[in-house]
Amino acid sequence: MFLPFSRYLAFALLSIHETVCTELGTSPFNLRPFSINLSSGVRTMLNKIKTTELPHFPEYPGVGSSFGIDLNTLKSLRKEWLTSFDWGKEQDSMNQFNHFEATIEDLTIHFIHEKSSDPDAIPLLLLHGWPGSFLEFLPVIDQLVQTATTSLGKSISFDVIVPSLPGFVFSSPPPANWTVHDTARVFNTLMTDVLGYSTFAVHGTDFGVGPGYALYDEFNKTTRAAHFVFLPFYPLKPDALQALNITLSPLEKFEEQEFIQWDSSGSGYFLEQSTKPNTLGLALYDTPVGQLAWIGEKFISWSDPHAGTGGSVLDSNEILRSVSLYYLTRSFISSLYIYAQNPHGFATEYTKAHTNAPMLFSAFKYNVAFWPPALAEKVGNLVLYRNHESGGHFPGLENPSALIEDLREIGTYWTT
Structure with a gap:
């Protein structure tokens, strides 16, 4: 498989950088190219999927997806x-991007690094959840x-850096007491000391907004712009909004109801992962169909009901490759721990950075939480x-064109 020339060149330049730093003894981070190769585990995974027994008929016909993933959907x-x-x-498509690993604070940090041809490009760190x-x-x-x-x-372009959070897929699990503030520190090191950027912008969603906001707040000399689609503050309910004299438009009222619905009947996973991640993680560790039920339900229920149509790429194949990546990297348990490690990851008191x-902030109609x-x-x-x-909880998959357009607006306000 051949890489496009621009990606090959960027890949080669970073490889040269690594070699030079190593020879000069100036790279304590062991920056190295990385290629995804999980094919050896696929046959075993498929055998487990094939031999997993599911009920022939729903235990309670007619409830659909109101009590979790529907049997027929699964x-x-x-x-x-x-x-x-x-x-x-899917693996080949992932390897079309330039992947790297670096060792920071004894953790292996995996990341994609794609560079613009523009020397004035803004470094942009994208953090998933x-x-x-x-x-x-x-x-x-x-x-x-x-x-x-x-x-x-x-005019605007970006050097794009997409790391895997510690404990997710190819980034190694962090210590048990690890917080999003620790992740922010590591990612600041990645951007400044490993990749050599003096300033950068950050985007965060879901639990990625934790380290994203910590970078914006605590590492404010280097993090010079932020874009979020989530906030590390618990959304307010209608009575609290009313007490603050905040009135909502029809679209905002719909989004507020999406949050109320999630809060009342869709947040059980949050409590389980915050308090008993090991029980859940061990129960589903070697069960790809179990992980599909747990993760797939979130992709389905948290997304725009029109997902997979129009500009959305969030279809069944996208769900399957996400679950396959979790299973094949054996990272399901460690990914759950981000909840238990950050019991106050979404603060109830709003404070200023x-x-x-x-x-910058972007709201999407079908997201599970809403901030006016x-x-x-x-x-x-x-x-x-x-x-x-x-769009919903996964705008990069559900409404990528809108997310791209909004991220580009960082350039309107960028100063260093």
Whole structure:
């Protein structure tokens, strides 16, 4: 398989950089190219999928997906996994990007690094959450490294860096007491000491917003802009919003109800993973169909009901390759621990970040949590707020064009 020339060149330059640093004795981080090769475990995985027994009929017909993933949905995904899903093809597509590993604070940190041809490109760190991975951002990378214009006509392109959070897929599990603030410190080291950027911007979603916001708040000399689609503050319910004299538009009222529904009937996983990740992790550790039920249900219920159509790439194949990646890297247990390690990862008291750097926020109609502009203003220097009629919890997969357009607006406000 041949890489496109621009990617080959970027890959070669970073490899030369690694070699020179090693020869000069100036690289304590062991920066090295990385290629995904999990094919040896696929046959065993497929055998386990094939031999897993599921009920012939629903125990309680008619409930559909109201009490979790529907049996027929799970059976359909399982059939596709066995008959048409092609891990080799998916692995090749992942390897079209430049992957690297570095050793930081005794952790192996995996990341994608795609460079723009523009010497003035803004370094942009994209942080995924759970049950996501670097796969969430693959649909947006190619366009972000290309030169485009902001809404005000300013030229913009990015050097894109997509790490795997510690404990997720190819990044090694961190110590038991590890927090999102520790991850922020490691990622600041990655951006500045390993890759040599003096300043950069960050984007975060789901639990990736924890280290993303910590970078924005605590590492404010290097993190000079932030874009979020989630916040590390628990959303407010309607009575609390009313007490703050915050009124909502019809779209915002819909989004608030999406949060209320998640809070009342969709947050059980959050309690389990925050308190008993080992029980859940061990129960599903060697059960790919079990992980599919647990993870697949989140992808389905947290996304736009029109997922997989129009500009959305969040289809059944995307779910299967995400679950396959979790299973084949044996990272299901360690990924759950991010909840238990950060019991207050979503604060109930809103505080302002210690920075004047611009903060941008994008809301998507079917996300599981909602923050109106008045709340986003409480936690950062909000310069832009956009609300989108399509997309859900995984905008990089569900509405990549909108996410790309909003991220480019970082260029409108970028100063170092």
